[in-house]
Amino acid sequence: MSTVKRDTYTPDSLLSVAVRVFNERGYDGTSMEHLSKAAGISKSSIYHHVRGKEELLRRGISRALDGLFAVLDESGAREGRAVERLEHVTRRTVEVLMAELPYVTLLLRVRGNTDTELWAMARRREFDQRVAELVKQAAAEGDLRADVDARLATRLLFGMINSIAEWYRPDRTSGNGTASGGNTSAEVAEAVVRTAFAGLRTH
Amino acid sequence: MSTVKRDTYTPDSLLSVAVRVFNERGYDGTSMEHLSKAAGISKSSIYHHVRGKEELLRRGISRALDGLFAVLDESGAREGRAVERLEHVTRRTVEVLMAELPYVTLLLRVRGNTDTELWAMARRREFDQRVAELVKQAAAEGDLRADVDARLATRLLFGMINSIAEWYRPDRTSGNGTASGGNTSAEVAEAVVRTAFAGLRTH
Structure with missing residues (x-):
């Protein structure tokens, strides 16, 4: 039997519960009953x-x-050479993903055919497209290696960034931005930027 | 009404159909009726x-x-410096992922609690662990940058590799290994190795 409590929800706190349930059960698998x-x-x-x-x-x-x-x-995303703007966007995208983990996870998992899901996928493609333009511009300015196709580079970059949603879990006990595994979001963001742009290998 | 045909399946061809349905509907959402x-x-x-x-x-x-x-x-995974072995494993893992796409996709999506799913997750962790050991060894040999944590580097590397399953679709019309987007699996594998180890940025 479910305990019904007095409704003291704000729009934000109700949203937080709903997004958690969507991520656990999948959007299609979630009914109003589950949310209730x-x-x-x-x-x-x-x-x-x-x-x-x-x-x-x-x-x-x-x-x-x-x-x-x-x-x-x-x-940082609007001024300077394209490669610097690209690195800024990469770093900040990782930080937003980690700060807004449940919401970004929801976005990344959207696959369906409702108007909202189609809109979400279109907006996500638009974001990817904006980053892909930066990649192309940085390549045209000679700051990205020419032997990796810009579209493929963009996909691999997002592959690395988005995969963080699969293992990163905020440590609720510390509250100082320390992630599971002991990395802060700034550390993870820096590791992504170093790996993707400078490479893991020593030169 | 479903058309029932004579059973001319081999174990492999039946498996191929089942794995396609598992990937489309999710394993939990697939019944024997769906498979039939x-x-x-x-x-x-x-x-x-x-x-x-x-x-x-x-x-x-x-x-x-x-x-x-x-x-x-x-x-190539057993001989030479750890960093060379790691690059070999990275390249070949991408190639296996692309060659065995439906099967690797199924593996990557496993989340459940049946014995088979728990076994699959344990085996996947074992594979990741073997690669993580190579990363650690390559770092110890001074061939990987010291300012990216080995565990984080392994996660980002697999993030990049595994994300290929989300966009790569073999082009059935060409049959020459050309992927959607025009990249062969060898090209994608090379791009992953270059990005992860040498970095996208020109030096």
Whole structure:
């Protein structure tokens, strides 16, 4: 029997519960009943906040996308040589992924055919495209090796970045940004930048 | 209405159908009914080949694991400096992933709690561990940069490699190893090795 508590949710705290459940059960596998049980409030209380689970999906994904697209507006992403901007975007994308882990995880797992999922996939492609343009520009400026195709380089870069969502778990006991495995998000971001741009091998 | 055809399956061809359905629907979401419809033969015909869907899962995953572990036995993975062996394993792991794409995809998606899934996850960790040992050894020999933690480097390397399963689709029309996007598996493997070890940036 589920314990129904008084609805003291804010839009953000309800969203946080919903996104956790979406990531655990998959969006398709999540019903309003599951959300009601996880939040400990009735379905009608949830409907007081949102029209349904698709609105929660859209809000969760928006939070991830807002964080990611904001990186592209930072001065480090707009000024200087393309390769420097690319490194800035790489570093900050890792940091946003780690800071907004559940929301970015939700975005990365979207696969479906609802309007919201199609919109999310289109926005994600748009972000990838913006980064791919930076890769191309950096290659044209002679700062990236010519023997790795720009499109392939972009895919491998995102492959490395996005894979962090599969193993990184924030350490809830420390609260100082220390990740499982003992790496802070700044350390992980720096490791990605070093690996992708300078390479692991000593020269 | 499903058309039931005469059972002309071999163990390998039935496995190929089952693995495709597992990857499309998820292993948990696949019933013997789904497999029967996809194969176009009756459930009892399937039971003539295997005891059930878990046996098909085990066989599919075994095929991926056999390919991956065989890489570790190649002379290029056993002889020479650790960094050279690591580069060999990286290159060949990418090639096996691309050659055995459905089977490796199945392995990478395993998350569950059946004996077979737990065994698969343990074997996958064992493979990762073997590569992590090579990373550590190469670092100890001074061939890998000291400012990226070996465990993190291993994770980022596999992040890059495994992400290929998300976008690579063999081009069935050419049959010459050309991938979607026009890259052969040798080209993709070389790009991964260059990116991870030498870095994208010109020096």
